[in-house]
Amino acid sequence: MRQVGVVGCGLMGAGIAEVSARAGLDVVVAESSTAAADAGRARLESSLNRAEAKGKIDSAAAVLDRIRLVTDLDALADRDLVIEAIVEDETAKTELFATLDKVVESPEAILASNTSSIPIMKLGVVTDRPASVIGIHFFNPVPVLPLVELVPSLLTSPDVTAQARSFVEDTLGKKAIDSQDRAGFVVNALLIPFVLSAIRMLESGFATAEDIDRGLVLGAAHPQGPLALADLIGLDTTKAVAESLYEEFKEPLYAAPPLLNRMVDAGLLGRKTGRGFYTY
Incomplete structure (x- = not known):
């Protein structure tokens, strides 16, 4: 998975976009408005500049070049993996997943949620590809904390879970733990x-x-x-x-x-x- 999409550029979305771009991936971040996208870019710039000043990355500008902020979900059509990181609201998330199901073109693409509590099954069943829907739950601040919870639903395919684990551990260099699809997962x-x-x-x-x-x-x-x-x-x-x-x-x-x-x-x-x- 080399082309990653992130929906939402708040604290969590910006962090997910940052670690993905720092891993060399091509990242598209979708926000709800130009103002929100501008705020997201400012958040990314601030975090990356701090990382460069501390010697954690060579060039903040080089990482930013791998991140494109948009206000149209259609820009996510070619993504291999899309991670949702919007407000923790079940209605908003289910509506977004129903839309992403239509927007993301590849049947092999994975749709993931960064939800901290909402059952993944509720997100998967509003799509025509529940086997490709999984929870990939990062922790704040994303660039610092190494843990990610992987949460497959009863319908998530084992191959999708394996791909998500490889993305988290091999590509991003983080540590994954497994959780059953129960509200709150393990940590919360x-x-x-x-x-x-x-x-x-x-x-x-x-x-x-x-x-x-x-x-x-x-x-x-x-x-x-x-x-x-x-x-x-x-x-x-x-x-x-x-x-x-x-x-x-x-x-x-x-x-x-x-x-x-x-x-x-x-x-x-x-x-x-x-x-x-x-x-x-």
Whole structure:
């Protein structure tokens, strides 16, 4: 797979495009508007310039030359692999996969989702090629974190899973783990209840945000506390994953706490808005 498409150029989409281009692949990134594409290019330039300054790549300009930003999904017609990285919303994703099924021409092409919680089966069945649909879930920041979850549905062919593994490990140099097609997959099914528990602890007045996070960093050797991590993930994304988990399993530990719901309603989404559990 030498020609890769990415839909969405937010934090995750830009990161996926960057690591693909750094691996020497030809990358087309589709965004919803010119303004969003411009913001995506600025995000890519900033990240690549930092990588060049740290000596991680030889030339930011050379990597950028392998990335083309467009506002028309038809530009993805010739891609070998298309990775969806849009908002964590089931309706939006299923509509996109139905469109990609018609746009991407090669019957051998793989359609992948970077979803962190939505079952892959729900995306595959809206296409005429469910055997070619798979979850390839990266972690933020994509250029730094080595892990990728591979999530085939019951209908994904073993050959597609093998190709996705080769792309992740041999081409991108990352490490893949396998997950069943369950909401949250491996990491978020473990991580999100932990984060929600920290939010409930804060909400109840049990401890301050600073002390909750300091306790996990200094007492459990976590690189950052759960509330700071929620701010990094984005509180809207945290809420969306929690809702997908609760919808799937109906376990109380997956239910979003009222404080999280109110913060999302208020637009206090963490680092990306400048304020969440902390002010940035």
